[in-house]
Amino acid sequence: MPRKPAYDRDALIAQARDIFWRHGWAGTSLKDLERELKLKPGSFYAAFGSKDALYALALERYAQDGVASMLALAEELGPLGALKAQPYRVIAASDLPTKACMLAKTYAELQAKDHELAGQAGAHMIAMKSCFADLFRRAQKAGEISSDHDPERLAARYQSDLLGLRLTAERDDVNAAEIAADIAADLDRL
Template sequence: MPRKPSFDRDDLIERARDIFWRRGWAGTSLKDLEKTLDLRPGSFYAAFGSKDALYELAMDKYANDGVIRLKELADTLGPLEALKSHPKLVIQNTENAAKACMLAKTFVELHIHRHPLAARANEHLAKMQSLISDLFTQAQAAGEIGSQHNPAQLGRRYQSDLLGLRVSAERDDIDAAAIADEISSSLGNL
């Protein structure tokens, strides 16, 4: 009978997410992962199969957590207020992760190499953009934004603004909170 693993797989994926998020795909070695996750090579391969497989799981967790967080915010505040609140939330940082978007970092790093993880990151970015556009559509249906606006265009621009905000938040010489406020304030003029 096979032995049951003595680790929490979800915890390992979360810890891997943080190291991949900080260092990127190329900047994270198998030795880094084994050390961070406290796994021997055999246990690592038995649990995840490969670095790419673990990276995909970590990226999926990152993306899914973001979707859940935005949906919960919309359920609590309503669509437009959620979109107004979201910029401040995306630049808040835990001590273990980066501020720039893991999906964007992955796409930029691996797209040039046509790596399948870049395509996966792009799928997640598209899913988030669709959710944002849906929230603009809901806000428009509720009369919170004018009918002259195109929710899909608003969604693309908003996501682009957030990605830029998150890169700016990595810089020490930029007041990312002020930019987040500007993004939020601009939504009041729709």
Template sequence: MPRKPSYDRDALISQARDIFWRHGWAGTSLKDLERELKLKPGSFYAAFGSKDALYALALERYAQDGVANMTALAEKLGPLGALKAQPSLVVAASELPTKACMLAKTYAELQAKNHDLAAQARSHMVRMKACFADLFRRAQKAGEIGPDHDPDRLAARYQSDLLGLRLSAERDDVNAVEIAADIASDLDRL
């Protein structure tokens, strides 16, 4: 009879997400994962199959958390309020492994290699953009945004602004707090 694993698989995926988010795919070796997750090679393979399989789970977790956070924020602040608050929250979040977006980092790192994980990162970014578009549509329906704006185009621009902001927040020569405030104030003009 097989032994029941003594680890929490869900917690290990969250931990791996943070490791991959910080160091990227190439910057994280299998030995790094085994050491950080405190798994022997056999246990690692039994739990996840491969580094790529674990990375895919970590990307999925990252994307799910992003959509869930925006949904919860919208429930609390309304759709436009959530869109306006998000830039400042990203800059202020000190508990993150890094400010840069894990999906964008993965796509930038692996798309030139035509790696399957790049396609998965892109798919998750498309899903996140759809979440933003839904919030813009809801804000438009509530009369907070003029009817002449295309929610899909607003979502693409907003996502682009957030990705740039998140990268800028990694730099010490850029005032990301001011940029976050500018992104939020731009939404007031819609």
């Protein structure tokens, strides 16, 4: 009978997500992962198979958490309220490994190498954009924004704004709070 692993796989995926998010794919070695996750090489391979397989799981966790967070915020504040609150949440989060988006960082790092993980990051960004588009549709249905706007285009612009804001929030020479306020105010004009 196989022995049950002495680790929590989900907790290790969350921990690995934060390591990869902070350091990127190339900046995180297998030895870094083994040390940080406190796994021996054999246990690492038994649990995840490879660094790329663990990275894919970490990307999926990151994306799922992002969509779930937006949907929970929409339940609390309504669709437009969630869209307006998200820019402030991005810059206020102090417990994140970095404010920059893990999906965008992965895509930018690996797409030139035609790495499979870049494709996965891109697919997750498309899913996040779809979440935003759905929130814009719901806001239109609720009469919170004009139905003259294309929700898909609004979502693409909003995602672009958030990605830029997330990078800007990493800088010390720009007031990211002002930019977050501008993004939220732009939504009021729809």
